[in-house]
Amino acid sequence: MTSIHLPPVIFSFHKKVTLRERKRLKHFLAILFKENKQELDRLHYIFCDDEKILGINRQYLKHDYYTDIITFDVREKPSEPMVADIFISVDTVRSNALVQKEPFNRELHRVIFHGALHLCGYNDKTPREQAVMRNMEDQCLLRYGL
Incomplete structure:
Protein backbone atom coordinates (compact mmCIF):
# COMPACT_ATOMS: atom_id res chain seq x y z
CA MET A 1 0.00 0.00 0.00
CA THR A 2 1.07 3.58 -0.63
CA SER A 3 2.53 5.51 2.29
CA ILE A 4 -0.07 7.98 3.51
CA HIS A 5 -0.69 9.91 6.73
CA LEU A 6 -3.29 8.06 8.75
CA PRO A 7 -6.08 10.40 9.79
CA PRO A 8 -7.87 9.67 13.02
CA VAL A 9 -10.14 6.70 12.40
CA ILE A 10 -11.66 5.75 15.71
CA PHE A 11 -13.33 2.47 16.55
CA SER A 12 -15.66 2.45 19.59
CA PHE A 13 -17.26 -0.76 20.79
CA HIS A 14 -20.61 -0.57 22.58
CA LYS A 15 -21.21 -4.14 21.41
CA LYS A 16 -18.44 -6.71 21.46
CA VAL A 17 -17.08 -7.54 18.01
CA THR A 18 -13.70 -8.73 16.79
CA LEU A 19 -12.11 -6.28 14.40
CA ARG A 20 -8.63 -7.43 13.49
CA GLU A 21 -5.89 -5.50 11.70
CA ARG A 22 -7.29 -2.11 12.67
CA LYS A 23 -4.19 -0.20 11.54
CA ARG A 24 -4.45 -1.83 8.10
CA LEU A 25 -8.15 -0.98 7.92
CA ILE A 46 -19.39 3.08 16.67
CA PHE A 47 -20.26 -0.61 16.86
CA CYS A 48 -23.54 -1.05 18.74
CA ASP A 49 -26.58 -3.32 19.10
CA ASP A 50 -29.97 -3.24 17.36
CA GLU A 51 -31.68 -1.29 20.13
CA LYS A 52 -29.09 1.52 20.02
CA ILE A 53 -29.30 1.90 16.25
CA LEU A 54 -33.11 1.77 16.35
CA GLY A 55 -33.10 4.62 18.87
CA ILE A 56 -30.75 6.65 16.66
CA ASN A 57 -32.88 5.91 13.60
CA ARG A 58 -36.03 7.06 15.41
CA GLN A 59 -34.50 10.14 17.02
CA TYR A 60 -32.50 11.58 14.15
CA LEU A 61 -34.01 10.16 10.96
CA LYS A 62 -37.62 9.59 12.10
CA HIS A 63 -37.42 5.99 10.82
CA ASP A 64 -38.95 3.21 12.93
CA TYR A 65 -36.90 0.22 11.81
CA TYR A 66 -33.63 -1.58 12.40
CA THR A 67 -30.75 -1.04 10.00
CA ASP A 68 -27.15 -2.16 9.73
CA ILE A 69 -25.60 1.30 9.40
CA ILE A 70 -26.33 4.98 9.90
CA THR A 71 -23.78 7.49 8.67
CA PHE A 72 -23.66 11.09 9.87
CA ASP A 73 -21.55 13.70 8.09
CA VAL A 74 -21.05 16.14 10.98
CA ARG A 75 -19.06 18.86 9.21
CA GLU A 76 -20.15 22.47 9.56
CA LYS A 77 -19.60 23.08 5.82
CA PRO A 78 -19.24 20.67 2.87
CA SER A 79 -15.98 22.40 1.92
CA GLU A 80 -14.33 21.26 5.17
CA PRO A 81 -12.41 17.99 5.53
CA MET A 82 -14.70 15.06 6.31
CA VAL A 83 -15.76 14.50 9.90
CA ALA A 84 -18.27 11.72 10.40
CA ASP A 85 -19.85 9.35 12.89
CA ILE A 86 -20.83 5.93 11.57
CA PHE A 87 -23.04 3.68 13.69
CA ILE A 88 -23.02 -0.03 12.84
CA SER A 89 -25.40 -2.54 14.39
CA VAL A 90 -23.39 -5.68 14.98
CA ASP A 91 -26.68 -7.58 15.50
CA THR A 92 -28.07 -6.62 12.09
CA VAL A 93 -24.75 -7.23 10.33
CA ARG A 94 -24.68 -10.72 11.89
CA SER A 95 -28.29 -11.39 10.75
CA ASN A 96 -27.57 -10.10 7.25
CA ALA A 97 -24.46 -12.28 7.00
CA LEU A 98 -26.58 -15.35 7.76
CA VAL A 99 -29.25 -14.37 5.22
CA GLN A 100 -26.64 -13.59 2.54
CA LYS A 101 -24.65 -16.73 3.45
CA GLU A 102 -21.54 -14.58 3.86
CA PRO A 103 -18.91 -14.83 6.59
CA PHE A 104 -19.60 -12.30 9.34
CA ASN A 105 -16.18 -10.63 8.91
CA ARG A 106 -16.80 -10.06 5.19
CA GLU A 107 -20.25 -8.59 5.82
CA LEU A 108 -18.89 -6.38 8.61
CA HIS A 109 -16.23 -4.98 6.29
CA ARG A 110 -18.79 -4.50 3.51
CA VAL A 111 -20.79 -2.30 5.88
CA ILE A 112 -17.67 -0.43 7.05
CA PHE A 113 -16.81 0.31 3.41
CA HIS A 114 -20.44 1.17 2.64
CA GLY A 115 -20.39 3.99 5.20
CA ALA A 116 -17.11 5.34 3.86
CA LEU A 117 -18.41 5.20 0.28
CA HIS A 118 -21.48 7.23 1.27
CA LEU A 119 -19.15 9.88 2.66
CA CYS A 120 -17.17 9.80 -0.60
CA GLY A 121 -20.34 10.73 -2.50
CA TYR A 122 -21.89 7.38 -3.46
CA ASN A 123 -25.62 6.96 -2.89
CA ASP A 124 -28.00 4.02 -2.88
CA LYS A 125 -31.50 5.44 -3.29
CA THR A 126 -32.24 4.28 -6.85
CA PRO A 127 -31.68 0.81 -8.33
CA ARG A 128 -28.85 2.22 -10.47
CA GLU A 129 -27.18 3.84 -7.46
CA GLN A 130 -27.59 0.60 -5.50
CA ALA A 131 -25.85 -1.35 -8.26
CA VAL A 132 -22.96 1.14 -8.36
CA MET A 133 -22.68 1.06 -4.55
CA ARG A 134 -22.67 -2.74 -4.47
CA ASN A 135 -19.99 -2.82 -7.17
CA MET A 136 -17.85 -0.36 -5.18
CA GLU A 137 -18.30 -2.42 -2.00
CA ASP A 138 -17.26 -5.55 -3.89
CA GLN A 139 -14.19 -3.76 -5.28
CA CYS A 140 -13.23 -2.63 -1.77
CA LEU A 141 -13.64 -6.15 -0.39
CA LEU A 142 -11.55 -7.59 -3.22
CA ARG A 143 -8.79 -5.00 -2.83
CA TYR A 144 -8.84 -5.50 0.95
CA GLY A 145 -8.52 -9.25 0.46
CA LEU A 146 -11.92 -10.47 1.66
Missing part, protein backbone atom coordinates in the same frame (compact mmCIF):
# COMPACT_ATOMS: atom_id res chain seq x y z
CA LYS A 26 -7.48 2.66 8.88
CA HIS A 27 -4.85 2.82 6.15
CA PHE A 28 -7.23 1.32 3.58
CA LEU A 29 -9.97 3.83 4.50
CA ALA A 30 -7.54 6.75 4.22
CA ILE A 31 -6.56 5.60 0.73
CA LEU A 32 -10.23 5.16 -0.25
CA PHE A 33 -10.94 8.78 0.69
CA LYS A 34 -7.82 10.02 -1.09
CA GLU A 35 -8.74 8.11 -4.27
CA ASN A 36 -12.19 9.70 -4.17
CA LYS A 37 -10.66 13.18 -3.76
CA GLN A 38 -12.23 13.60 -0.34
CA GLU A 39 -10.11 15.18 2.40
CA LEU A 40 -10.50 13.24 5.62
CA ASP A 41 -10.23 14.70 9.10
CA ARG A 42 -11.93 12.11 11.35
CA LEU A 43 -14.06 8.99 11.05
CA HIS A 44 -15.64 7.53 14.15
CA TYR A 45 -17.10 4.04 13.79
Whole structure:
Protein backbone atom coordinates (compact mmCIF):
# COMPACT_ATOMS: atom_id res chain seq x y z
CA MET A 1 0.00 0.00 0.00
CA THR A 2 1.07 3.58 -0.63
CA SER A 3 2.53 5.51 2.29
CA ILE A 4 -0.07 7.98 3.51
CA HIS A 5 -0.69 9.91 6.73
CA LEU A 6 -3.29 8.06 8.75
CA PRO A 7 -6.08 10.40 9.79
CA PRO A 8 -7.87 9.67 13.02
CA VAL A 9 -10.14 6.70 12.40
CA ILE A 10 -11.66 5.75 15.71
CA PHE A 11 -13.33 2.47 16.55
CA SER A 12 -15.66 2.45 19.59
CA PHE A 13 -17.26 -0.76 20.79
CA HIS A 14 -20.61 -0.57 22.58
CA LYS A 15 -21.21 -4.14 21.41
CA LYS A 16 -18.44 -6.71 21.46
CA VAL A 17 -17.08 -7.54 18.01
CA THR A 18 -13.70 -8.73 16.79
CA LEU A 19 -12.11 -6.28 14.40
CA ARG A 20 -8.63 -7.43 13.49
CA GLU A 21 -5.89 -5.50 11.70
CA ARG A 22 -7.29 -2.11 12.67
CA LYS A 23 -4.19 -0.20 11.54
CA ARG A 24 -4.45 -1.83 8.10
CA LEU A 25 -8.15 -0.98 7.92
CA LYS A 26 -7.48 2.66 8.88
CA HIS A 27 -4.85 2.82 6.15
CA PHE A 28 -7.23 1.32 3.58
CA LEU A 29 -9.97 3.83 4.50
CA ALA A 30 -7.54 6.75 4.22
CA ILE A 31 -6.56 5.60 0.73
CA LEU A 32 -10.23 5.16 -0.25
CA PHE A 33 -10.94 8.78 0.69
CA LYS A 34 -7.82 10.02 -1.09
CA GLU A 35 -8.74 8.11 -4.27
CA ASN A 36 -12.19 9.70 -4.17
CA LYS A 37 -10.66 13.18 -3.76
CA GLN A 38 -12.23 13.60 -0.34
CA GLU A 39 -10.11 15.18 2.40
CA LEU A 40 -10.50 13.24 5.62
CA ASP A 41 -10.23 14.70 9.10
CA ARG A 42 -11.93 12.11 11.35
CA LEU A 43 -14.06 8.99 11.05
CA HIS A 44 -15.64 7.53 14.15
CA TYR A 45 -17.10 4.04 13.79
CA ILE A 46 -19.39 3.08 16.67
CA PHE A 47 -20.26 -0.61 16.86
CA CYS A 48 -23.54 -1.05 18.74
CA ASP A 49 -26.58 -3.32 19.10
CA ASP A 50 -29.97 -3.24 17.36
CA GLU A 51 -31.68 -1.29 20.13
CA LYS A 52 -29.09 1.52 20.02
CA ILE A 53 -29.30 1.90 16.25
CA LEU A 54 -33.11 1.77 16.35
CA GLY A 55 -33.10 4.62 18.87
CA ILE A 56 -30.75 6.65 16.66
CA ASN A 57 -32.88 5.91 13.60
CA ARG A 58 -36.03 7.06 15.41
CA GLN A 59 -34.50 10.14 17.02
CA TYR A 60 -32.50 11.58 14.15
CA LEU A 61 -34.01 10.16 10.96
CA LYS A 62 -37.62 9.59 12.10
CA HIS A 63 -37.42 5.99 10.82
CA ASP A 64 -38.95 3.21 12.93
CA TYR A 65 -36.90 0.22 11.81
CA TYR A 66 -33.63 -1.58 12.40
CA THR A 67 -30.75 -1.04 10.00
CA ASP A 68 -27.15 -2.16 9.73
CA ILE A 69 -25.60 1.30 9.40
CA ILE A 70 -26.33 4.98 9.90
CA THR A 71 -23.78 7.49 8.67
CA PHE A 72 -23.66 11.09 9.87
CA ASP A 73 -21.55 13.70 8.09
CA VAL A 74 -21.05 16.14 10.98
CA ARG A 75 -19.06 18.86 9.21
CA GLU A 76 -20.15 22.47 9.56
CA LYS A 77 -19.60 23.08 5.82
CA PRO A 78 -19.24 20.67 2.87
CA SER A 79 -15.98 22.40 1.92
CA GLU A 80 -14.33 21.26 5.17
CA PRO A 81 -12.41 17.99 5.53
CA MET A 82 -14.70 15.06 6.31
CA VAL A 83 -15.76 14.50 9.90
CA ALA A 84 -18.27 11.72 10.40
CA ASP A 85 -19.85 9.35 12.89
CA ILE A 86 -20.83 5.93 11.57
CA PHE A 87 -23.04 3.68 13.69
CA ILE A 88 -23.02 -0.03 12.84
CA SER A 89 -25.40 -2.54 14.39
CA VAL A 90 -23.39 -5.68 14.98
CA ASP A 91 -26.68 -7.58 15.50
CA THR A 92 -28.07 -6.62 12.09
CA VAL A 93 -24.75 -7.23 10.33
CA ARG A 94 -24.68 -10.72 11.89
CA SER A 95 -28.29 -11.39 10.75
CA ASN A 96 -27.57 -10.10 7.25
CA ALA A 97 -24.46 -12.28 7.00
CA LEU A 98 -26.58 -15.35 7.76
CA VAL A 99 -29.25 -14.37 5.22
CA GLN A 100 -26.64 -13.59 2.54
CA LYS A 101 -24.65 -16.73 3.45
CA GLU A 102 -21.54 -14.58 3.86
CA PRO A 103 -18.91 -14.83 6.59
CA PHE A 104 -19.60 -12.30 9.34
CA ASN A 105 -16.18 -10.63 8.91
CA ARG A 106 -16.80 -10.06 5.19
CA GLU A 107 -20.25 -8.59 5.82
CA LEU A 108 -18.89 -6.38 8.61
CA HIS A 109 -16.23 -4.98 6.29
CA ARG A 110 -18.79 -4.50 3.51
CA VAL A 111 -20.79 -2.30 5.88
CA ILE A 112 -17.67 -0.43 7.05
CA PHE A 113 -16.81 0.31 3.41
CA HIS A 114 -20.44 1.17 2.64
CA GLY A 115 -20.39 3.99 5.20
CA ALA A 116 -17.11 5.34 3.86
CA LEU A 117 -18.41 5.20 0.28
CA HIS A 118 -21.48 7.23 1.27
CA LEU A 119 -19.15 9.88 2.66
CA CYS A 120 -17.17 9.80 -0.60
CA GLY A 121 -20.34 10.73 -2.50
CA TYR A 122 -21.89 7.38 -3.46
CA ASN A 123 -25.62 6.96 -2.89
CA ASP A 124 -28.00 4.02 -2.88
CA LYS A 125 -31.50 5.44 -3.29
CA THR A 126 -32.24 4.28 -6.85
CA PRO A 127 -31.68 0.81 -8.33
CA ARG A 128 -28.85 2.22 -10.47
CA GLU A 129 -27.18 3.84 -7.46
CA GLN A 130 -27.59 0.60 -5.50
CA ALA A 131 -25.85 -1.35 -8.26
CA VAL A 132 -22.96 1.14 -8.36
CA MET A 133 -22.68 1.06 -4.55
CA ARG A 134 -22.67 -2.74 -4.47
CA ASN A 135 -19.99 -2.82 -7.17
CA MET A 136 -17.85 -0.36 -5.18
CA GLU A 137 -18.30 -2.42 -2.00
CA ASP A 138 -17.26 -5.55 -3.89
CA GLN A 139 -14.19 -3.76 -5.28
CA CYS A 140 -13.23 -2.63 -1.77
CA LEU A 141 -13.64 -6.15 -0.39
CA LEU A 142 -11.55 -7.59 -3.22
CA ARG A 143 -8.79 -5.00 -2.83
CA TYR A 144 -8.84 -5.50 0.95
CA GLY A 145 -8.52 -9.25 0.46
CA LEU A 146 -11.92 -10.47 1.66
